[in-house]
Amino acid sequence: MIHRILIANRGEIAVRVIRTCRRLGIETVLAASEADLDSLPARLADAVICLGGPRSPDSYLKVAAVIAAAKMGKADAIHPGYGFLSENRDLALASAAAGIIFIGPTEAQLDAVGDKLKARGHAVAAGLPVVPGGQAATLDEAQDLARSIGWPVLVKAVGGGGGRGMKLVEEPDRLVETLELAVAEAAAAFGDPRVYLERYVASGRHVEVQLLGDGHEVVHLGDRDCSIQRRYQKLVEEAPAPNLADGLRAEMHRAAVAFGRHLGYRGLGTVEFLVDCQRNSFYFLEMNARIQVEHPVTEAICGLDLVAEQIAVAEGRRLAMTQEQIRFSGHAIECRINAEDWTRDFRPSPGTVTVAEFPSGPGIRVDTHMQAGARVPPHYDSLLAKLIVHGTDRAAAIERMGKALALCRIDGVATNTAMHAGLMRAGPFLAGGVDTAYFPKFLSEGASHG
């Protein structure tokens, strides 16, 4: 049994984990950087331990500091959240060596999917289709590889995921420059500078399948559509994916479960697919071996608390449900409210929040670490809040989201709330099933209309 969890993360996900821990009667210790010692999760946790300086490499990315904090806080488990060290093998190994439960997959599974190149290999072995691509040791090799893949290509961080660490290169002249910037970003964001190339599929939908495994059995908790993206950053997610042929949906669920079974997967994981709408086919992109930002839309339609399920399997319990017992109801949408000025090329907007008012009511959930006086430091990502709505069907969910957005008020920093409100009224989004090329188009058209 887990009695006290060290949360090695920050922001809304730290608040989210604390909420479930309270319900389960588990104590929480927050491991926070100097910049977050006064944050909302720090106020909600039973205790706070300072990890180090504000910059992630001095705190949230420091394995030794996290382990030392867990020992100091007498935690028997570590919840890594998403990003930072959530898929870090060294943290899993060091936790085991210290006799502390790592709430996540095994070290071997992290290795199998955290390294995106190995993950491709496992996907092939499990019978899943993959996008053409690979790794290059030198810049010359990269040029050769890109030529053989065909332009444009995507540069992806081996240690990346969740949309971070991907860059599009449209022409050979830009490859070297982009590779160098990608390497720098990857080293800063993931502590791993390696990158690889993949063919860029221009028109496709990003659909992912949520898995839950206990090391013996693997079930899926349905799919999510995350095609509303800007520069590979997801902005809106929904469950289930709209307007997906039933046969294709079932095939993707089967493929994801096959991949999870191939790994003997334990924990929460997401298998990401690129759906080629024209060909009615899909490719494996990667697996995220952690809880996802967008997990609440899945919780809304299947009625499970995914953090509680994560904790249960980390304690060594078997799954409490079979695939047949998992039922889905209605439609859920999530809008990510970010501290960025969407009218000025999404310029980041750190600062201090003076007013934080959110909607409340049936079918509405807000996951946030914002309150009046909260600081939004420049050192981390720009996520302020996730607005999640659930409706009997997609149209009802969109209508509810429109009303919920109108009640969102965050002052002190720029936000993208009005952008979401516009999207909820846009014809193609209302029709459902847009591809990843849609959102940039929506932005440029919206801008030209003033």
Place this chain on the structure above:
Amino acid sequence: MNLTNDDVQEILHLLDASSSNEFHLHTERFKLALRRAGDGLWAQSTEILSPPKLAGSVSEAPLAPLPAAAASTAPTLAVDSLMDVRAPLVGHFYRAPKPGAPPFVEPGSRVEETTVVAIIETMKLMNSVYAGVAGRVVEIFPENGQFVEQDAVLMRVDPEPPQ
């Protein structure tokens, strides 16, 4: 014990059946304000007031003040023709595309308007800083990796007369 979401939902249930349009609760530990917004919805603002319970630190460096941000302290020479290159946003200033790589520019380097002279890392994004003017770099102020405020003067460039 702090306010939980379940508490708020219970309060909302009670309020839905009432004729009140606003509800304010202020305790030592939290502040809660609810405002009826129609359609069964409420606008909610919550403030947790309890201070964090700091149990210790595993930081190698003691809680030291951060290195001072290079803000408005940039030297302002009396009258000269030098042009400032300013930070487009707050963040960490980097002189090279990646650790160990040669810097984008050194004092004396010739730059075009569109030359990338530095990177500012903000909210995990690397933002290129452009010279904005053609000329020769005279001075570079922040140290590599230093935290800078928006509009801080990063460099001064001696502009070339237009061709």
